[in-house]
Amino acid sequence: MxxxxxxxxxxxxxxxxxxxxxxxxxxxxxxxxxxxxxxxxxxxxxxxxxxxxxxxxxxxxxxxxxxxxxxxxxxxxxxxxxxxxxxxxxxxxxxxxxESAPLTLARGGRYDMSAVRRVGLRLPDLAVAIRKQGGDHVSETSSVTLEPGGTLLVRLTEDDQSADKADIKELRAALKRLERRLDDTAR
Known part of the structure; x- marks a missing residue:
């Protein structure tokens, strides 16, 4: 044995x-x-x-x-x-x-259907990738790219990007300025 x-x-x-x-x-x-x-x-x-x-x-x-x-x-x-x-x-x-070159599947908020068909992806799969990366719809993207390793890279338009720490810091500073103005006018 x-x-x-x-x-x-x-x-x-x-x-x-x-x-x-x-x-x-x-x-x-x-x-x-x-x-x-x-x-x-x-x-x-x-x-x-x-x-x-x-x-x-x-x-x-x-x-x-x-x-x-x-x-x-x-x-x-x-x-x-x-x-x-x-x-x-x-x-x-x-x-x-x-490894092949990156392939753009969407640009300016619209799918490039010939590129999408060429790689055999389904639009619902691309929609999921967009949602996973912070978007709600292809119209909110500046580009969607299929990278050489198979990763879908979604770039959102500037207005549709999530807030980052710098954005929050800027908002807090603006709020403090407003509070000071309100305090000054209340006196």
Missing amino acids: WEAMFESGIPYAEKAVRTVLVYLSIVVLLRLAGKRELAQVNTFDLVVMLLLSNVVQNAVIGPDTSVSGAVFGAAVLAGSNALLVRAVARYPRLNKLF
């Missing part, structure tokens, strides 16, 4: 090569599928991701069902990811290959 848990069914070198090849293939497929796959995941995307992991499992581990084989495969996968992330950060050409 214990032998089967730790005896690899294939050589570790083969397992490493399999893992790296499958990892790179999935990275390329996700890149071709679009940025949305990385961060803006809806129910359909989640199902695809779960099935995708199941589909490639045997390609990564082969006939090996041992614990040590699984741990080795996981370590190779994590190491490959760490190396690729560092390489993409260091080399601009790789960055261009794996």
Whole structure:
């Protein structure tokens, strides 16, 4: 019983090569599928991701069902990811290959429907992103941008932005000035 848990069914070198090849293939497929796959995941995307992991499992581990084989495969996968992330950060050409440019989905309070359709996003999903970032409607935005990592960045018009500490400090100062004027006129 214990032998089967730790005896690899294939050589570790083969397992490493399999893992790296499958990892790179999935990275390329996700890149071709679009940025949305990385961060803006809806129910359909989640199902695809779960099935995708199941589909490639045997390609990564082969006939090996041992614990040590699984741990080795996981370590190779994590190491490959760490190396690729560092390489993409260091080399601009790789960055261009794996990350795309930001895409503006709305400008001046109106959606760019061709851009929205191109990335396969739904308007209700964009409306939720706008609400999460402090807006009520696309008309309150100066721009909505899909960033390379899949994040939706919403920039609200100046009048629709939330108050910050500086705004509150300015209001307090104005209130104090008004109170002083009222006090002065009451005397």
